[in-house]
Amino acid sequence: MFFFDPSIILLIPALIFAMYAQHKVKSTFQKYLKEYASSGLTGAQVARRILDVQGLHDIPVEMTEGQLTDHYDPRKRVLRLSQSVYRNSSLASIGVAAHEAGHAIQHARGYFPLELRNNLVPIAGFGSSMAIPLFFIGFLFAFDSLMLIGIWFFLAALLFQLVTLPVEFNASSRAMQLLEANGFVTRSEIPKAKAVLNAASLTYVASVAMAASQLLRLLVLRGARS
Numbered sequence: 001m002f003f004f005d006p007s008i009i010l011l012i013p014a015l016i017f018a019m020y021a022q023h024k025v026k027s028t029f030q031k032y033l034k035e036y037a038s039s040g041l042t043g044a045q046v047a048r049r050i051l052d053v054q055g056l057h058d059i060p061v062e063m064t065e066g067q068l069t070d071h072y073d074p075r076k077r078v079l080r081l082s083q084s085v086y087r088n089s090s091l092a093s094i095g096v097a098a099h100e101a102g103h104a105i106q107h108a109r110g111y112f113p114l115e116l117r118n119n120l121v122p123i124a125g126f127g128s129s130m131a132i133p134l135f136f137i138g139f140l141f142a143f144d145s146l147m148l149i150g151i152w153f154f155l156a157a158l159l160f161q162l163v164t165l166p167v168e169f170n171a172s173s174r175a176m177q178l179l180e181a182n183g184f185v186t187r188s189e190i191p192k193a194k195a196v197l198n199a200a201s202l203t204y205v206a207s208v209a210m211a212a213s214q215l216l217r218l219l220v221l222r223g224a225r226s
Contacts, residue, residue: 007217007224014206014213021202028199029068032092032192033084039184043085043097050101050178051079059104063087070096072103074118079104091185095193098179099200102171113166124160127153135218139225147222154218158211161204168204172197 041049047061064070064080072079079100085093106114135150137143176194179185185193 007220010217011213014209018206021206025199029092033090035091036089042089043093046094047097047101070100072100074107091192092196095196098175099171102174117163120160124157127156161208161211
């Protein structure tokens with residue numbers, strides 16, 4: 001089974017980090033989901049007020065199914081919050097809501113890394129789905145050109161992950177500034193809301209680490225096949 005060749009060991013550190021990041025974001029979210037903000041505002045109310053303050057009255061705030069499925073849809077210009085965020089007035093809820101509102105503001109203000117990421121979505125999607133199959137077909141039949149194409153496709157997927165980092169970090173930074181400036185959190189509540197956003201950012205760092213490790217593995221395998 002060539003998928004389990006010795007080079008697989010290159011993925012282990014990143015895989016462990018990814019598992020830790022997933023555990024961290026879930027445990028931190030659950031912890032602060034039980035601590036309520038003194039403002040008493042729900043995630044939906046915080047998102048709505050932030051958008052209104054920024055003049056984005058035309059962006060609706062909707063509830064979506066699932067947990068930690070919160071996102072801003074730039075194509076439809078809709079901010080969607082999971083039920084636990086939409087209806088809850090916890091520090092975790094308003095932190096996540098403010099973060100997603102930060103993405104809406106990025107879009108409205110033409111934040112370049114977000115525009116770049118949006119443009120990379122179709123390329124990255126195709127690259128991430130085709131890179132590994134193409135590479136290993138080339139690997140099996142000793143087609144170096146096919147392996148190289150797979151590597152280039154995977155580079156596109158890695159670029160998408162890299163561009164995602166400043167987008168997410170900036171959204172979190174905007175979120176904390178907006179929460180504090182508008183009085184949605186007290187000074188003592190700021191570190192707790194920030195802890196939720198910091199934990200979430202680990203998942204994006206882990207994605208980059210995982211993609212970089214996979215790329216390194218592909219390069220090692222190609223070198224061994226040459």
